[in-house]
Amino acid sequence: MMKVLLVDDEIFAVRGLNSMLHWEAFHGELAGTAANGEEAMEYMAATPPDVIISDIKMPRMDGLKLAELIHAQSPATRMILLSGHGEFEYARQALKYDVADYILKPITREKVNQIENLLIKFYEENQERKQRFLNAWNSGLEEKILTILHNQDMEALDQFFRSSYFVSTMHSSSANPLGIQLINYLYAYFSQIDVNRTVITVSRERAMEQFWDSPGTQEKINFIITSYYDVLTGMNQKKQAYSESFITYAKEYIGEHYSDPEFNISVLADSMHVSLSYLSSQFKQATGSNLISYVTAMRMDYARRLLADRRYSIGEISAMSGYEDARYFAKLFKKKTGFTPSEYRNLKT
Incomplete structure (x- = not known):
């Protein structure tokens, strides 16, 4: 059903129009009545109608201001204005607010037919x-x-x-x-x-x-x-909680196993039952760090701490840092720090 709101400060005018309209012709129903534009806007806030038929000259808020507000706040609502002869130019101004039509008073049977034809058109649209x-x-x-x-x-x-x-x-x-x-x-x-x-x-x-x-x-x-x-x-939130738990586990596992020469990121992925590519992308997204770089950084940091202790040989430190190949360890250490392991030890001891 198409809901129609009637707005006029003259109660008898509202009752008269309500009784003259053939509601079934345009599949319409009376949504309610209002005595001025303010009441109409209050009604709009609660139950917006499909069509508003409003007088122009009313106290508190007139039909022109109502048309302006409807145009701004509820552009899908169609509006028909009723105008007395003395307010004809006033009604014409409302056209800029997309008022569908204005009907000159007094409202005769012929004028009601004109309104009904508009309402039928609105319903079909x-x-x-x-x-x-x-x-x-x-x-x-x-x-x-x-x-x-x-x-x-x-x-x-x-x-x-x-x-x-x-x-x-x-x-x-x-x-x-x-x-x-x-x-x-x-x-x-x-x-x-x-x-x-x-x-x-x-x-x-x-x-x-x-x-x-x-x-x-x-x-x-x-x-x-x-x-x-x-x-x-x-x-x-669930995704965030899962992501945080996922990354926390990965970091903890790395922290416990990075010094093991048998450890690599494939081992980590297997322990988490995910693919290596998924693990790498999730880790990068969460931390901003490449997974391999993260593991290497932990190993290099541990190696630097061990090099300060002369009880361990370079070969032992390589193995303790997770590298079985001491020559590869030395090459990687120099790449990351700018010093060979021996040079770094001499600087720190």
Whole structure:
């Protein structure tokens, strides 16, 4: 149904128009009434209608100011202005705010027919827009949303929720279809990442109930946005916690085994049951350091400390630092420090 808000400070004018309109002709229903622009905006905040029919001359906030605010805050809402003869030019100014039409008072049967023809046009346009939305969604938007979720791309999600497409659709008669689709795709994502099917079914039903129970459009929008951000935030937190635990284990294992000549990064990857390429990329991403360079740095640091103690030969220090080949150790040490092991020892002792 297309929801229509009637705005006029003359209660009898509101009642008269309400009774004269053939609501079924344009699949409409009376969303509510307001006595001025301020009341209309309060109503908009709670339950935005599809169409507003408003008088121009009203106390507190007139129809022109109301048209300006609607144009800025809810561009999908259509507006028809009613004007007395003396306010004709005033009504013409409202056209810059995309007012659909202005109807001159008094409101006769002929004028009501004119309004009804506009409302029928609005309804048909809404239906076409809804169908375009469903077609567009089925041809690619689902994939885009699932890609955002899989990539945990918060920036892309922000862009979607700020888009004129999302905002205008959620403030139109297509709001409920869009909301339900978004909930369905959120749980389709859960299914793809192997969340328990029973949990998915129960959670989705609960989410549907919460969406339908949301009293107004803004509450429905808030529910959808919060649901998506909660998922991404939760996934990012889990990912962060896993990453921190993963890297902590790797560092601890290296710290315990780097001095063993049998140790290398392939051994580390095997102990963590991951591929060497995955381990290397995760370590680089988390620490900014190359994995091999990290191990080498620990070995070189340990070798420098040992070289300060003349009880150990260069060959022994090489083995104690994780290098069976003393010549390779000496070459690597010079590359990293600028000194041979013997030169470094002489400098420090």
